[in-house]
Amino acid sequence: MSEIDQYDYELARERIAQEPLATRSDARLMVVHRGSGEIEHFHVRDLPDLLRSEDTLVLNDSRVIPARMVGFRTKTMGRWQGLYLRQDSESGIWEVLTKTRGKLVAGETITVEDRNGLPGMRLEVVARTDQGNLLVIPHLPTALADAGLDTDNWSAADWLQRYGRVPLPPYIRDGHMVDADVENYQTVFARSPGSVAAPTAGLHFTPSLLRQISDGGTETASVTLHVGLGTFRPISTDTLDEHDMHTEWGQISADNAELICERRAAGGRCVAVGTTSVRVLESAAAQQGGSLAAWTGTTDLFIRPPYRFQVVDALMTNFHLPKSTLLVLVSALASRELILEAYAKAIENEYRFFSYGDAMLIV
Template sequence: MRVDAFDFDLPRDRIADRPASPRDSARCLRVTCDGLADFIMRDLPDMLQPGDVMVFNDTRVIPARLAGRRGEAKVEVTLHMRLDDDTWRAFAKGAKKLKVGQTIDFADGFSALVEERDGGDVRLKFNRGGQALMDALKDHGHIPLPPYMGREDDESDRTDYQTVYSAPEKEGAVAAPTAGLHFTPELLERLDKRGVTRVFVTLHVGAGTFLPVTADDTADHKMHSEIGEITPEAAEAIEAARARGGRVVAVGTTALRLLESAADAETGAVKPFSGPTDIFITPGWRFRAVDKLMTNFHLPKSTLFMLVSAFSGLNRMKAAYAHAIQSGYRFYSYGDGSLLDRCDADLSVSE
């Protein structure tokens, strides 16, 4: 499918560079197969039914952007996939003359060896691992805000760019699962009272989520892998809710991609999962596990706008985005959100 089919005009002033406060005061565009309606995030419990199951991504963002030096040359790296306790794949700027076997120094006593390089993608082995590496990242790294925010991170982003339910033991994401940024403890409590089940899965979002699609056709685009896990207990809870007639609501495209990666091709049953996924969802995809998707507003021609167009229909999503732009919704990671219905009738590529 042509990538330019997913293009739209977005005024610069619609891009949010700070989150709504409080988080659940953000707006929420309800997109059904029959139309659009405007709400705020606090209204979410009223849009769901007792017995529904919401699937959250509990990954925790790390300060994954590092400024370093190779001799006198400046090098900036953004970690995007953990390979081992002390080894990561990373995107490197200033890597034109970077060679395998060279060392990048980030601070006194904190460095990494370049073990492999493929253009701007490098494999780095740090001189420390495990919690010691996480501590060094917290001391010397930066929160890798999406480049479209047009600003450097500051101390508030270390809190703002985390979900309230991110698990300290699940550190490893380079980007936040941003649909989850709208939740507050109070909103979660109201969902509990509504009878909506909560299940947590983990997908460590990589920096590849920010990469533009440079191909002219979606068939020629390669997704970067991300590491995910659905425990047997989480899979069992999701399937139990489905057996009772509950609908599966993915909180964010990361949760949706992980659920679809783990779903049985025939029955749609969600199975335990552990490992990498590079699933790329475009119109024509047959969704197996997810009934509703809560998500933010995405970049033109991005893989995420392709995903929501596959879920609810390209024409419908273009109309929804036009309404959001006209109505002053805030876009992208710190912006407003939406709750989408799966519209199976719109899975043809003609949409």
């Protein structure tokens, strides 16, 4: 058995949640005690009783952008799909992950449909990256260009807000969104646009639940990590050492770092909501000598056993895909054996898995 095979498990397709619950906080919450190995069953709405007044709950405020584009090759009318990845700040050129039959060449254009299926913006192909992704420049549809609409100051977020769609992961309805996903696949505290996938542990929170947590004395702090496609990429190597970890952009302010440090020093726990929050907190500390302080930058930190956590004391997270870096991360906080036991109990007790599924609190 290879090293990565030790992070595998069997999951029936019907355990993968296809829709969120009507009330987000009604999701089930498995509590895993690292010290004793005890496993308990609650609901997310029980968090005010499970958190301590001296704790700090850390939320990732990244906002999912409608990065998925659907359309056709203007010349051949062949169907086309793409996913916006990033924009070069100087040239304005976009990098797009693409699926289409045939080879797109420089100078060719793609017509992107809006969410009502009407022709929208055009993407002019500039080149391809070494990884095979498209480099494109966005243009207005002729009718809007002729009307004199000024897009000189438009950001990629402006274009995508008008012509993009929510990029659901492939295990939810094969990636096909419905209107409700625009709201459902977004946390209620999302502020900073930039993610192509939701920080899914945060999807369980409602304004009411956040107020109850605050009323109990628990403080909340925000970080930002823009989630990239790499979060869904399974580990394809035999060993963890061989895996090429993806890079993501993150940030924590001086005020939030100071709040977390002060409350930890007073005996409170830093409770990270989601592996993305963990990645910001631990990256910020790792790049600053082990101490948490204000930080902005990119990180390719791969958290895996026997990683020593600098900041995070507890973690609320969803149930993750087999052989994924996220499953490895949670196994670094608890033991691999305890996590796999918890996953087996979740399957036995018919928990709902992945983005729209139930949650786990590791303490």
